[in-house]
Amino acid sequence: MMAAKTTKDSMGWFKFNVAMLTSEFTGLSDTHIAMYIKLLAIYWTSGNSMPEIDYKLHRRLGVVDPEGQAVLADILRDFFPLDSENKHSHFELDRQLNETKAFGREQSARAKLPRTGRKPPENSINHIGDEDDF
Numbered sequence: 001m002m003a004a005k006t007t008k009d010s011m012g013w014f015k016f017n018v019a020m021l022t023s024e025f026t027g028l029s030d031t032h033i034a035m036y037i038k039l040l041a042i043y044w045t046s047g048n049s050m051p052e053i054d055y056k057l058h059r060r061l062g063v064v065d066p067e068g069q070a071v072l073a074d075i076l077r078d079f080f081p082l083d084s085e086n087k088h089s090h091f092e093l094d095r096q097l098n099e100t101k102a103f104g105r106e107q108s109a110r111a112k113l114p115r116t117g118r119k120p121p122e123n124s125i126n127h128i129g130d131e132d133d134f
Contacts, residue, residue, distance in 0.1 A: 043093055053072070
């Protein structure tokens with residue numbers, strides 16, 4: 001088994017909730033499941049913005065016939081409903097993106113704080129020592 005590579009790219013991965021997906025997969029064909037997983041990845045890597053539904057997206061998804069178009073329409077309807085701005089959205093991935101952005105802002109704010117109250121280790125080159133050392 002290969003170890004997962006780490007990256008600083010916060011959009012390089014998302015949590016794969018197995019229980020939720022297993023529930024969502026119930027009753028779907030393999031074609032529907034494959035299309036759904038591909039759309040999850042495309043949606044996430046697009047910053048949670050569904051690209052225009054056009055020939056480019058069809059090519060990325062392997063949609064080559066009316067049956068594929070029907071599967072895409074099913075998945076969009078069931079898992080990527082239209083929001084108030086008439087754009088497709090995915091509740092779970094939108095929640096994860098908001099958490100990721102909030103965590104990044106929190107980490108950035110922490111990094112800007114002064115690092116007071118920290119002592120260098122005893123064996124540090126910069127360690128001056130106590131006055132009794134002289």
